[in-house]
Amino acid sequence: MKAWLRRTLRVHAQTRGLLIALDGLDGAGKTTQRRLLKTWLLQHGHRVHISKPTASRAIRPLLKARQHIHALNAQEFCLLGAADFRHRLETDILPAVWEGETVIADGFLLSDIARATSRGLDLDWVLEVYAPLIWPDLSMYFAVSPDTSTTRIAASRAPSFYQAAQDATHIADPVASYKQFVTRARREYEAFARIFDVATVNAEAPIYQQHLRVRKLVQRATRRDWADKNADAVCEWLALAAPPGGRS
């Protein structure tokens, strides 16, 4: 790592904001908890930035257009999803964290990786595609059963083609496909939650009880050492503004 980058990381270690990631199956109640958490943080004087999966305005429309005509296979979906994630990270999440805002990322790395591997892609390859990985200061997994997720999602509308992973299951009925997919996805989420030391929130519990658990986790959260954990991702983003060979 270049010396000026290391210096910059050290200087910003205490002034940067906290990065909080919320992951889980669709219908787990992440959006509800995100709103409650935002209100609570604002009341406590934090500056809060919400990063939704739609934040990347450059890549997301490309992904959406191809999803609309069912043009993507699992591999292309993963690669475009990774480009979308990287752009969101570099243009929405990292700038806000750097400016000292507490960023709540609704749907982060864990969701993307779990969904890609549930589609049958090789985990090593998926991790490479998303490299360099960025570790949030606090990552929460909202655990919900496949039945509950399916009931909540199917209550208002049929899941979309890619939400139901019909590209991977090849089941014509979107609800049946969704249920089969989330059963697989849940296993992936739980395995990753254990491996990556992600805090689990029981998303079947009453909403306020979940919120209290979220509050506790946020109160206990500390800033990770970026120079140790996220150096590659953050330095790459910082170097974007610097001309090659400059600021030695």
Add this chain to the structure above:
Amino acid sequence: MRPKPRPGVLVACDGTRGPDVRDDVLRLLRSLRGQDVSGAVSRWDASGLFEELQVAKRRRRRLSPRTLLLLYAADLAFRVRWEIEPGLAQGRIVVAAPYIATAVAFGAAAGLPRRWVDDVLRFAPTPAVSVCARERKKASGWTAKPLSGFVEFCVATLEAGNPDLDARVYRLPMIKALDAAVSRRHAFRIDRQIVRRIVP
């Protein structure tokens, strides 16, 4: 691990400038036709991703080299699925222009790890023959329009996102990386001899 080569012949043609690659592919196709052999061509941006970015002016939204390479990989996955693999399965000669080495070279010039680029693109079948396009005007960088090639697009995008950046500095490292990326054993310049190497 890369998939094994298919019954057809995959020819990769890489270079740092889109128009040079295009001209050399045309020469190669002419040479093949001279031997009564036809070849299919898989070109950059068959998926239309980059064109859509350009048309919608989303290119200006500061895309990093890594994001650009992920988009290239998505486009290449599309080309492999719809153009390269079907052509090979039919036993045809498929010229992929550009292919893996262009991405590796751009990655090297932009400071991305070679291993990462190789790993991300490992789904692409190994070419039987690799060709490097003749590099013209090495000192002048890139003057063609962004949609004339992947590297032109990247350079225009990076310069739009960072006014301090003079992307001409990428050219020579790219040429060097391209030479190193293309295996000497399988690399040929486009001449009469090459047809004998390609036609089974």
